[in-house]
Amino acid sequence: MAILIPTYDLAQEIGAEIEIDAATVGELLSIGRERWGKPFEDTVRAAAIVVNGRAITRLKGKRTPLGPDDTVWLVNASAGG
Amino acid sequence: MEKALMAGYMNRSLDVDLSSGRVSELAINDEDLQLYLGGKGIGTRLLYDHTPAGLDPYDPEMVLIFSTGPLTATRAPQSNRFVVTTKSPLTGAVANSTCGGSFASKLKKAGVDVLLIRGRADHPVYLEINEDDVQVKDAGHLWGKGAEETQELLPKAFGKAVIGPAGENLVRYACIVSEERLAGRTGCGAVMGSKNLKAVIATGKRKVEIMDDAAFSKLQTSINKYLRSHPMTGDVLPRLGTPSLVNITAGRNILPVNNFQRGTDRRAVNISGEKLAAEEMEKRSGCINCPIVCGRSVKLKGKIVKGPEFETLGLMGANLGNFDLKLVLELNQICDDLGMDSISTGGSIGFATELTERGLLPSDLSFDRHEGICDLVRDIAHRRGLGDDLAEGVKRMSEKYGGTEYAIHVKGLELPSYDPRGCYGQGLEYATTNRGGCHVQGSTMFFEATGPLNIDPLSVRAKPQLVVMQQNLVAAISSSVFCVFATYGVIPGFIYRLNPQGLVARIIAQAVLNSGPILTMVLKTKAPLKILWFEKFLSYIFGRKVSLGDFIETGERVFNMERLYNMREGFTASDDTLPERLLSEPTFKEAERGVPLDEMLPKYYRLRGWDPDGIPTEKTLKRLQIRH
């Protein structure tokens, strides 16, 4: 079980904070695709997937394990000051 | 013999002494203009030359310098900016801040490259410049008024730079306001207030000479088009502005929450840029001649006002445990009108709240309740009650009440809204930036966490090189003067379109991380080519070749000049540090401590050509042609 925090746009369709019963990021993505289809698919293609603040590319990618205290954010790139 | 006029400049600068009311020409030699360009560069050079060591920022002899650059008042995108330079009453270090709006362009069209103000008027005044007509006028009717009303009461046709009550009352982080833009950081507004100077206004019709006007226009058209089509400068910034960073920093665990006690909070979505755009935004607003238009106006109590930038959402929002968007909008508006830097304001209140919760400061502040906070902000500007302590900033408060280990500042300047424990390069940048804890002198976090690449934020590899490169580039940009947001367009658009989890993005991020030795070589090479638009615009305006190498070297010179000024004022390598909390308390599971600054600083000094004590060597100063 982990908490998914989607991008704002996706949150309008699927909710702002969702509990997902998944043991890995890969599983979470499969569940997301199944449940929400294209909007979810499009978002994860453009957004960084971040677990507890760390990009999964710096962890174990889709094999990154998820536990009950873990938060998965989908974040876009931005800039500013 | 008549002095030859330099294209790109008005070839006239003013020295105004408010004590005597005397206005004279300020002599700046051409060589200094060539070496330091304008803006921040020439401002720092003049600050060094026109003040003795150890001068108090509020001494009447302190100078307050408004400088334009060679590109100001031209059609180059993002170039209508001025820089204010002085000694910071908050930090004691060099103070500089850049600002958009139309003042810069109007000051230059009035025929002024640099305006140096010294002395102190014996009553409130404002300075009016209409080309050759320069007058010091009575500002009794403006004193005590907010920035907005002050600007409304001044003549319409003029560009304006004004202070609010915070500047008048010497709040150490008071800013200078121009239209709805701010020269926000380091307390330049308080120095202006100490001179009894409420406003500077300027207008004129003079034109900037551009040597190769046809090439300049062609480049302007193509860069405007490029910026408009770029995913960052043509989409994210115009659509969401800087507030888009709230969700990103919260996701990346670098959003300061409760005085940097942690780096994230799920409630951040309630103050996000996306929510702001969807629910509160009325229209976009921007500086003149900028295709990006990154500002946003919101409706507040039936009035259209400027919306908050990301920094305000971070520091007056999450850092105070405040996730009420409407309250942040209100605090932002109050700060702007009082003429007060919202970063330092939020940092100071956050620190005072933690002091309160630890029983070190008697107050009602709490991270859970925020009633009365608007009044507290007003109290700061008027130095009433607890507001008087808060007006001194975090460093001085920690000296009075304790809590130095969680007093979040560098060199006395409160940190912006990126917790460096999740972006080590940004930590190095904070520690070494001459004006103190600031994010817009390099924005290394963009490469590590908030931008399209993810150059491992928890690695120190290649970070010293990246920080030096970025600091030099930004110093050159701020001397030209361009908006620092121009740097985001430098990263090619295709990189933003990559799947962040995809192979190409990962290869690029890893390649940069492994590129330390190559970046070191690049830093030592003076590229003879014109690659970016900055040096191309300068080449066309001056009618001589300015290479990318020349441009970056100017930035390096300016950065070292600032360092020399700080050293003269008593700063040493021991000031190149971070608050204890950020050095020792990790915010990531896999980190054993906070920012490993000690692993980056020696390398950074070597790359800069400084000795192990952080002092620029004579060889470096000679190479950069810096007189001292």
Ligand code: SF4
């Ligand atoms: S990007 Fe924003 S701050 Fe910079 S010049 Fe344009 S409107 Fe002004």
